[in-house]
Amino acid sequence: MGKRDTIGVIGGGQLARMMIPAAVNLGLTIKVLEEAPGMSAELAATGVGDYRDLATVLAFAETVDVITFDHEHVPQTVLRELVSRGIPVHPGPDALLYAQDKILMRERLSELGMPMPEWAAVESAEQLGDFLAEHGGRAVVKTPRGGYDGKGVRIVTEAHGADDWFLALADGEHGSALLVEEVVDFRRELAQLVARRPSGDVVAWPVVETVQLDGVCAEVIAPAPQSAGKLSDVAADIAISVATGLGVTGVLAVELFETTDHRLLVNELAMRPHNSGHWTIDGSTTSQFEQHLRAVLDLPLGATGSKDAWSVMVNILGGPAHGTLSDRYPAAFEAHPIVKVHSYGKEPRPGRKVGHVTATGADLDQVAYEARGAAAFFAD
């Protein structure tokens, strides 16, 4: 890999933060361009600025060997300028396009033959009304860009239910279409994490079950219960096909619905380490953060086996109403010595992801009890 030892991460959130231990372990240098001083990845921050500003990003990029991301929001114009200057960018702009625009994503996944909810790009209340009429009067409407953690997603039951979003999009540069999808009748939600190197190799971790609360990931069980055999193979095949078909480099998370009639449908994509993979830090031979660094440096990927039969990760959402997470350490550590606590160095605020806990072990009930019990110490 020659002199490709310095990784530049755009964005200073917890995903960038959790790349720091992986970089330290591997003896790599990590530099972070954070949006504001004092963000979660502050320790590795070497620049502060707006990732939408070309000059800011170029100045940062000149100090590193490869560029990767804490999020998918860097504009295509900026990404393509980096590439045109010969700076390695992973994932690259051609792949990130599909993470940035959900309609383009659906179109491309359709071309690849991926199983998905029925969907349409609609440009008017009339078109939305037609879709509703064909799908039992209910549908999920999504803004194609800028949504995350349940934002930009709405259940609609009448044709004028998204008029405000149509209006808001009307003057935008990305067209006025909204994505509309059938409301899937699902048993549960799963997530399939994979990593792909620029040279093409792809590895998959075990498929996991994700439990959402108000559109935000609350808990992850790895592997997904009753997923041995065909289900896990199908999930891995889907995510590997998506990673390859979209040319993703680095970690890719594919959020899936397992329908009541046992089909797997692609819900969302994330082209970066993902909340559904935080369990890998403590539960897998190779964490998603180490794997992401390996992948963006085009190094051989690490083994993705689990270190224990079960891992359960529970998010710390919001955190204590008063004080800091560490105020709760004495009680939480005393009660749960096997649980690994991860704090993102963020101020507690209602609904904010400020940390997570992971427990691993041989018995799922016990592991889930440990993780949920420890997380409860950090609530309100």
Next chain:
Amino acid sequence: MGKRDTIGVIGGGQLARMMIPAAVNLGLTIKVLEEAPGMSAELAATGVGDYRDLATVLAFAETVDVITFDHEHVPQTVLRELVSRGIPVHPGPDALLYAQDKILMRERLSELGMPMPEWAAVESAEQLGDFLAEHGGRAVVKTPRGGYDGKGVRIVTEAHGADDWFLALADGEHGSALLVEEVVDFRRELAQLVARRPSGDVVAWPVVETVQLDGVCAEVIAPAPQSAGKLSDVAADIAISVATGLGVTGVLAVELFETTDHRLLVNELAMRPHNSGHWTIDGSTTSQFEQHLRAVLDLPLGATGSKDAWSVMVNILGGPAHGTLSDRYPAAFEAHPIVKVHSYGKEPRPGRKVGHVTATGADLDQVAYEARGAAAFFAD
């Protein structure tokens, strides 16, 4: 723990470096006073200076909530001034004294009734000659202060075999005595790692076997083969007694001889995370680095169980003759996807500890093969 979230580490070596991931995970702030710019723990360095200089250390200490160490060499005068100013220091000067002076250590362990090689403090060739005469004509002579990794240790077979050391010590402030010990007829060397909080709780990891090469640790097998039952209990009891008896806070490593007649004798002590515990990063529920941070903050200690039946850690000594460790990553990672590689960010140099690798798994032969095979990619 109130506002005790910022840990200050004196010394910028790889032990300080490996505390960084643990601090990041727990949302703690870590600051390092390094001896020179660009040391192994550079990422967390907030000061550069001589740890023997009181003003330098005091200025650093004012920026942190608790002081701990990468090594045991901070002078007692400096340590005691910190304590007198109310700054928490872990381990404290009363404990560190025994890590700084091997004769004081032997005296104190004798008082505690710990099993040890026969030893004496000798101040002349004549006294050394007497010890040799009583111990079959061979003995180990050690300088009481400043030795590590085999330095300051010598096998002597005649009374004048340490005259140069007697001469060098003659003008010193710490007296002119050398430590002399019987040459122990041992089956193998073991190490017992424990951690102790200021409030008194102590936990022990499984006892490990250490393989030395020219006085430097080359390989660690965890747990030590054939150590189940009595042997591991005795090893843990010894280290817990030492930690408690000496008032150690933080991690303590007790190096042990297992004699050919199956006794355990205390060889050396280290009052800090230790090479014999590097396997815990990947092989234990709680790494020695996380545990050290918990202990120095007087937080409840984490579980010390192993995540796999076997862990084998192999040091990377010296590293490649040309280039960097990461030059070897493509080949090493390709051949050994389950192995965890740790690089300390140091320039390769003959004999220098520049990194280590750890493999874990159910079968010892297989695990040892993986670790040794991966380490070999970084040799020559």
